[in-house]
Amino acid sequence: MTVKVLLVDDQSLLRLGFRMALDSQADFEVVGEAGDGAQAVSMTRALRPDVVLMDVRMPVMDGIEATRRIVAERSPARVLLLTTFNLDEYVFAGLRAGAGGFLLKNVPPADLFSGIRAVADGDSVISPAVTRRLLDAFAAHLPDPETGRSASGDRLARLTDRERGVLGEVARGHSNAEIAAVLGVTEGTVKIHVGRILGKLGLRDRVQIAIFAYESGIVRPGTNRHV
Structure with a gap:
């Protein structure tokens, strides 16, 4: 092509x-x-x-x-x-x-x-690692976690517990293979979850998944864990 x-x-x-x-x-x-x-x-x-x-x-x-x-x-x-x-x-x-x-x-x-x-x-x-560093570096531009969590609550409710977990792992900068190892599933299963997250939240790619996770308070800037 x-x-x-x-x-x-x-x-x-x-x-x-x-x-x-x-x-x-x-x-x-x-x-x-x-x-x-x-x-x-x-x-x-x-x-x-x-x-x-x-x-x-x-x-x-x-x-x-x-x-x-x-x-x-x-x-x-x-x-x-x-x-x-x-x-x-x-x-x-x-x-x-x-x-x-x-x-x-x-x-x-x-x-x-x-x-x-x-x-x-x-x-x-x-790359996932650069995405995380980018978001951490500009944490001051993000809304307060409580405000973001409240504004994103309805959209987060569309996700299953497993999808929320995958969303957090994507925002932490993990690749599909790394997420699969953490969750004990296949890489193909992770890809399916990522696709469903994109569809349910109306996002375009993994970068926007990471931004959404930070803005909603699921992942806290400057940390390596999600809440």
């Missing part, structure tokens, strides 16, 4: 560099380039890419707001954010807006390619 990619960055030289890299791969097709978030939204609507490779800081409209609007329009495109600094606060906001993950702009080409492919397949390019 060919993955259609829309490049979004206000620096034309960076777009050129990414285009040259992606053109070296037979399964990528760059369908367009945008210089700001507003263009990204309209071009995503018109070109229907599989992945939008989105810069965070741009004029007119930044990548966070553009991501939010693309997701709000229920576009099938997945957004992969690009940032200069690891654990950038804007990246956290972008994940909450619905982005499928983030990469640093100086990412090696092989990691860029695998990241785009993963996002196109509906996965996240952020």
